[in-house]
Amino acid sequence: MNNHKPSGFFYQPNTIRWILRIFYALCVLLVLADFIVHRHILTNIEKIPAFYALYGFVACVILVLIASQMRKFLMRDEQYYDTDSSESITEKAEVNHD
Amino acid sequence: MTELFLSFPPFLLFYIGAFALVFLRGAVASAVTIFIPVLSFVVLLYWPHGEFFNYSLMGMDLVLVKIDKLSLLFAYLFHLAALIGGIYALHVKDKVQQIASLAYVGSGIGAVFAGDWISLFIFWELLALTSVFLIWASRTPSSYQSGMRYLVVQVLSGVLLFAGALLLIHQTGSVEQGVLELNSLSAWLIFIAIGIKCGFPFLHSWITDAYPESTPTGTVFLCALTTKVAVYALARNFAGEELLITIGLVMACFPIFYAVIENDLRRVLAYSMINQIGFMVCGIGIGTEMAINGAVAHAFNDVIFKGLLMMSMGAVLYRVGHVNGSHLGGLYKSMPKTTVLCIVGAASISAFPLFSGFVSKSIIMLEMLEAGHTVGWLLLLFAAAGVFHHAGIKIPFFAFFAHDSGLSVKEAPINMVVAMGIGASLCILIGSYPSILYSLLPFPMDYSPYDVTHVLTQLQLLFFSALAFVWLNMKGLYPPELPSVNIDADWLYRRLAPAVIVWIKEVVEKGYTLVIRLTSYTTSAGIKWLARYSEPQSLLARGWAIHFMLIALMLMMIIVLLFNYLRQI
Numbered sequence: 001m002n003n004h005k006p007s008g009f010f011y012q013p014n015t016i017r018w019i020l021r022i023f024y025a026l027c028v029l030l031v032l033a034d035f036i037v038h039r040h041i042l043t044n045i046e047k048i049p050a051f052y053a054l055y056g057f058v059a060c061v062i063l064v065l066i067a068s069q070m071r072k073f074l075m076r077d078e079q080y081y082d083t084d085s086s087e088s089i090t091e092k093a094e095v096n097h098d
Numbered sequence: 099m100t101e102l103f104l105s106f107p108p109f110l111l112f113y114i115g116a117f118a119l120v121f122l123r124g125a126v127a128s129a130v131t132i133f134i135p136v137l138s139f140v141v142l143l144y145w146p147h148g149e150f151f152n153y154s155l156m157g158m159d160l161v162l163v164k165i166d167k168l169s170l171l172f173a174y175l176f177h178l179a180a181l182i183g184g185i186y187a188l189h190v191k192d193k194v195q196q197i198a199s200l201a202y203v204g205s206g207i208g209a210v211f212a213g214d215w216i217s218l219f220i221f222w223e224l225l226a227l228t229s230v231f232l233i234w235a236s237r238t239p240s241s242y243q244s245g246m247r248y249l250v251v252q253v254l255s256g257v258l259l260f261a262g263a264l265l266l267i268h269q270t271g272s273v274e275q276g277v278l279e280l281n282s283l284s285a286w287l288i289f290i291a292i293g294i295k296c297g298f299p300f301l302h303s304w305i306t307d308a309y310p311e312s313t314p315t316g317t318v319f320l321c322a323l324t325t326k327v328a329v330y331a332l333a334r335n336f337a338g339e340e341l342l343i344t345i346g347l348v349m350a351c352f353p354i355f356y357a358v359i360e361n362d363l364r365r366v367l368a369y370s371m372i373n374q375i376g377f378m379v380c381g382i383g384i385g386t387e388m389a390i391n392g393a394v395a396h397a398f399n400d401v402i403f404k405g406l407l408m409m410s411m412g413a414v415l416y417r418v419g420h421v422n423g424s425h426l427g428g429l430y431k432s433m434p435k436t437t438v439l440c441i442v443g444a445a446s447i448s449a450f451p452l453f454s455g456f457v458s459k460s461i462i463m464l465e466m467l468e469a470g471h472t473v474g475w476l477l478l479l480f481a482a483a484g485v486f487h488h489a490g491i492k493i494p495f496f497a498f499f500a501h502d503s504g505l506s507v508k509e510a511p512i513n514m515v516v517a518m519g520i521g522a523s524l525c526i527l528i529g530s531y532p533s534i535l536y537s538l539l540p541f542p543m544d545y546s547p548y549d550v551t552h553v554l555t556q557l558q559l560l561f562f563s564a565l566a567f568v569w570l571n572m573k574g575l576y577p578p579e580l581p582s583v584n585i586d587a588d589w590l591y592r593r594l595a596p597a598v599i600v601w602i603k604e605v606v607e608k609g610y611t612l613v614i615r616l617t618s619y620t621t622s623a624g625i626k627w628l629a630r631y632s633e634p635q636s637l638l639a640r641g642w643a644i645h646f647m648l649i650a651l652m653l654m655m656i657i658v659l660l661f662n663y664l665r666q667i
Contacts, residue, residue, distance in 0.1 A: 008431045010499055020568065027565055030558045039551045042467045045476070052558040055476075059483040060566035067358035068577040071584075075359070080583040081592060082240070 027053075103141040107151055107163050108173065108211060109221075111138040112180075112204025116197045128188050131196050135180035135203070142173060149213055158273050161213025168394065168540040172210040172330045175398050176203055178524075179322035179405060186409055186517035187315035198231035199319045206323040210330050214273035215263035215288075218331070222259055222295075225324055226252030232316030233308050241311040247588070248308035251301075252324075255294035262287030278335050289336065295328035296379065297372045299348045303588035305372060306356075310364040310421075314412030317364060321371055321408050322401045329378050329397050338385025343466075346383055347477045350376030354484035356586065361579050363421040363493055364411050367404065370447065370489040373481055374400045380478065381462040384469050387541035392461030395535055399446065399454040399528060406443035406521035407493060410436050413510035413518070414497055421497070423579035428502035435518075436510050437498040442522040446529065448490035448560060449482065454525045456556065457532035457547045483563040490560075491567050496579055 009015055034050045045051060103111075115134035119127055147170075151162035180203040187195065205228050209221035226249060233245035265284035267273050278285045294301045305325065309317050336342060353369035353376075360366045374396065381393030413436045414429065415421045430437040442453070449455035459482065466475045509515070528535050536543040570576040585593075631638045 008428065008502065010430065011428075011502055023561075023564070023568070027561050030554070030561055033554055034558065037550055037554055039555065041551075042464075043472055043475075045472070050558065052479075052555040053562040055479060056483045056559040056562035057566045059480045060487050060563045061570065063354060063480075063484050063487060064358055064566070064570050064576060067355045068575070070355055071359050071577060071582075074584045074586075075580070076583045076585060078581045078583055 100141070100144050104144060107208070108138065108142055108145060108165075109204045109208040111141065112200050112207065116200040116204065119193065119197045119200065124191075127193070127196060128191075131187065131200060132181060132184040134200060135177050135184060138207075139174070139177040139181070142170075142177065145170075155216065158214075158216060158267065160216050160273060162217055163211045164213030165211060166540070167538070168330070168334065169210045171394060171398065171538050171540065172326065173207050174538065175326070175401055176206045176210070176323060179203070179319070179401050182402075182405060182409075182517050182520055183315065183318045183322065185520070186318055186412070186514055188513040189511050190313075190315050192235060192313075194231050195235045195313060195316055198228050198235070199316070202228040202232065202319055202323060204228075206327050209327045213275070215259075215267065215275060216273060218275065219256060219260045219263055222291075222327075223253065223256040225327060226256060229320055229324060232320055233312045235313045235316055236311055238311075244308045244311040247592075248304050251294060251304040255291045257291075258287050258294070259291035262289075262291060275331075275334055277337055280336075280339060280341065289339075292328050292331045292335070293345075295324055296332060297325055297328075297349065297375055298345055298379075299352065300587045300590075302349070302353075302372050303586050306365055306368040306586060307588050309368045309371075310362050314416045318405055318408050318412060321367075321404055325371065325375055326397050326401060329375060329382070329393070332379065332382050333390055333393060337382055337390055339383055342379050342383030343471065343474060344383075346376045346379030346381075347474055347481075348376070349373065349379055350481035351477055351484070354481060354488055356584060357484075357488035358492070359577055359582075359584055361423050361582055363423055363426070363497060364408065364415070366423075366488060366493060367407055367411060370485055371400075371404055373485055374404065374447070376481065377459060377462050377478065380466060380474070384462075384465050384471075386465055386469070388461060388543075388545065389465035389469075391536075391539040391541050391543055392458060392465060395458035395539055396455075396462060398535060398538075399458045399525075402521055402524050402528075403443045403446035403454055406518055406525065407440065407447065407489065409514065409518045409521065410440035410443060411493070411497070413514050416514070417507040417510065418505060422581060423492075423496035423500075424581050426497045426503055426505070427500040428498070429505060429507070430498040432505070432507050433498070433509050435515050437494065439515070439518040439522045440494050440498065442525055444490045444494050446525040448486035449556060450560060451529075451548070451553045451556060452526065453529040454535075456529055457535070460547050460552060460556070461545060479559070483559055486560050486563045487567060491564060 031050045031053055034053070039046065041047065048054070111134055115130055119130060122130060145165055147165050147167070149161045149164045153160050153162060180199070183199060183203075187199065190196070202225065205221050205224035209218060209225060212218040212221055230245050230249045230252070233241055233248055235241075262284045263273075265282075265287065266278075269282065269284060278288065280286060280289060290298075290301075294304075297305050309320050312320055332342070350373050353372040357366045357369040357373070360369060378393040378396050378400075381389040381396065411421050413433065414426065417433065418426065418429075446453040446455045449459045463475060463478050463482070466478055510518075532547055536545070567576070630636060633639060
């Protein structure tokens with residue numbers, strides 16, 4: 001929106017790096033735990049090692065890829081349904097600073 | 099004192115409150131909006147199970163109030179929603195919204211307590227009539243039109259319910275609600291009527307159309323009631339209906355695709371609401387006691403965590419003026435409390451252990467597997483991963499983090515923060531001590547969500563869904579937030595139907611003009627032709643010689659003779 005440099009704790013490259021490192025480490029630990037903990041299961045599919053991790057990852061990638069493709073035929077501009085098209089978000093904006 | 103309060107139906111206090119608000123002003127009016135839910139809740143605790151307020155209408159014996167565990171749970175829930183919503187809306191001085199929200203909650207409570215079809219129908223329509231004012235309260239042209247569409251759809255649902263109920267009463271002679279089989283027109287009519295309010299596929303778009311058009315506070319009430327009344331009606335009347343499993347799975351899966359590409363964050367929540375109702379519908383379709391418990395428990399939790407998320411987005415809307423993901427980001431710096439509370443809601447809807455979604459969603463998934471629907475279970479698992487993706491990550495990430503939009507606003511007003519705080523506390527409380535909720539469920543529960551397998555598998559699912567988000571973002575594959583509108587089922591009646599009508603109008607108009615032209619052309623041609631032969635000395639006007647007349651007469655007679663001769667043979 002405007003060209004100022006992002007400031008704040010969560011915009012420091014170091015912070016982001018550390019958050020991601022911890023996150024990756026947790027992911028690895030969760031997969032390792034799968035081999036230690038004896039899961040009680042109800043279906044054969046669940047026998048696949050780290051099934052839930054794999055499924056979660058693949059499901060979300062497929063979800064996002066299909067959704068992006070859907071944009072090609074579903075997306076219209078913001079005023080698509082506006083009959084009198086006199087409204088845009090800037091005009092509608094009603095900000096409250098009490 | 100209690101006898102006085104028990105002498106009128108449990109929903110009446112809300113209507114009295116709404117009526118009183120007409121005459122009250124300022125702080126007193128605001129106080130009434132939160133005093134009524136509290137008072138009514140206390141009174142409700144004294145109500146025993148059973149049937150009350152029998153009345154007779156056109157020869158039918160009706161029951162205005164029927165209290166059992168199922169209806170009581172929903173009534174508690176609506177009281178809770180009214181209280182949280184009331185606190186959230188304390189700063190609002192708009193009389194229309196205050197009155198509409200109290201009357202709306204009263205109608206919801208009336209609907210779940212309705213002991214027969216006719217009473218249910220009355221509250222069903224009252225829900226529509228009272229809630230539409232919360233949409234119109236935005237007072238924008240688009241909210242007006244959206245409210246109109248909402249009203250048409252809701253009233254249609256009521257008409258179908260009424261038609262179905264009358265047919266059913268005619269067939270069975272009983273006005274009582276109970277488990278129906280989908281084998282008659284009446285049952286189908288009722289099924290579709292409930293389906294509209296429940297957001298079945300293709301009947302759902304009023305939710306995503308109207309809810310984001312309401313005011314920041316109005317949406318909080320809207321998302322708590324109408325759809326949950328429908329879930330209640332399904333649980334009461336269609337438990338164990340196989341078709342519901344398929345419908346529920348579609349509802350759980352398709353909205354998440356829309357949610358990923360939607361830019362208006364309140365609309366994202368509306369899609370995720372359909373997704374969550376999908377889980378409940380599946381549970382009702384499975385129909386075992388455990389599954390119904392799961393569905394009802396999930397409805398309870400959904401009202402709280404979806405309300406919390408809606409409130410956090412409402413706070414952003416209130417401060418920033420819009421909730422378009424494309425123009426937000428970095429708000430955690432100016433709205434830290436809202437950020438944290440939103441994340442609690444996000445964790446709850448995503449079913450993180452220790453948060454409320456975890457203790458209810460898993461019951462439905464487990465029952466799906468036990469009923470032998472492995473594919474259905476895989477789809478629900480997909481939906482569970484998807485909901486984390488769009489509601490758990492997308493909402494907080496694009497609003498409060500993502501790219502720094504440079505927006506600098508104030509923290510949400512104190513009453514909003516308190517309301518969100520109550521919601522968040524309930525999410526954590528129910529998530530950590532599920533037995534509180536389990537004890538309120540209609541059937542006895544023997545289930546513990548906290549075992550090692552469940553916690554581990556759920557964490558794996560969620561963390562790797564998050565990993566997918568991180569990976570897609572780094573690869574630049576994640577669809578950016580774009581100011582846009584995505585075509586959904588409402589396109590059918592907002593674009594296709596009007597286009598068809600315009601087309602029909604044009605065809606009729608063209609046909610009409612053609613007929614008019616042809617008639618006038620033939621008439622004028624005929625007149626001209628007659629005129630030409632009527633001019634002086636023309637064929638018809640000039641004098642004829644006598645022998646011409648004789649020849650003509652003879653020819654005529656020959657023709658007549660021939661005709662008669664041919665007729666003889």
